[in-house]
Amino acid sequence: MQYLLRGLEQHGIGHRAFTEDEFWRICSDEDIEVHWSRKRFSFYFTVPDQDLRVIVLPDRYSGPRLLFSMCHELAHHFLHGGDTPCVAFQGLSDSRYEAEADAVALAWLIPQTSLGTPEGDDDSRFVRKLWKDRRRLFFLHGI
Numbered sequence: 001m002q003y004l005l006r007g008l009e010q011h012g013i014g015h016r017a018f019t020e021d022e023f024w025r026i027c028s029d030e031d032i033e034v035h036w037s038r039k040r041f042s043f044y045f046t047v048p049d050q051d052l053r054v055i056v057l058p059d060r061y062s063g064p065r066l067l068f069s070m071c072h073e074l075a076h077h078f079l080h081g082g083d084t085p086c087v088a089f090q091g092l093s094d095s096r097y098e099a100e101a102d103a104v105a106l107a108w109l110i111p112q113t114s115l116g117t118p119e120g121d122d123d124s125r126f127v128r129k130l131w132k133d134r135r136r137l138f139f140l141h142g143i
Contacts, residue, residue: 018108023070027055032077042069044076045087053081064109064127071105079104102133107143110134 036059046053055073079100080086
C-alpha cells in the first residue's frame with residue numbers, strides 16, 4: 001500500500017485534500033470516461049481490448065459523498081485496472097479490493113496533516129464516519 005501511495009503523490013495524495021477539479025483532470029489524463037447514473041452505487045470498469053476505462057457515479061451524490069466516490073473509483077483504476085477486464089461496484093465487490101480502494105480514498109480526501117480536527121461545519125453521519133475511518137487507518141497502518 002505504501003508503494004501505491006507514493007506512486008499517487010503526483011496527484012496530491014498525502015499532501016492536500018482531494019478536489020473535484022483534480023478528479024476531472026486525472027480522468028482526462030488517464031483517458032477515463034465518466035458517466036452519471038440514476039442508480040444508487042458508483043462503479044468502475046475497464047475493457048482493455050477496447051481501451052475502455054469508465055467510472056459511473058450516481059447523479060444523486062454531492063459534496064463529501066461524491067468526492068469519496070470519485071476517489072474510491074479512481075483508486076480502483078490505479079489499483080485494479082489493468083490488462084484484464086475489471087468491474088468494481090462500491091461496497092458490492094471483493095472485500096479486499098473494496099478495503100484497498102476505501103483506504104486510498106480516505107488518504108486522498110484527508111491527508112495525515114489534517115487528522116487533528118475535522119474541517120468545516122459538516123456534521124453529517126457520513127462525514128463523521130469518514131473521519132473515524134481515516135483515523136483508524138492511520139492508527140492501524142500509519143497511513
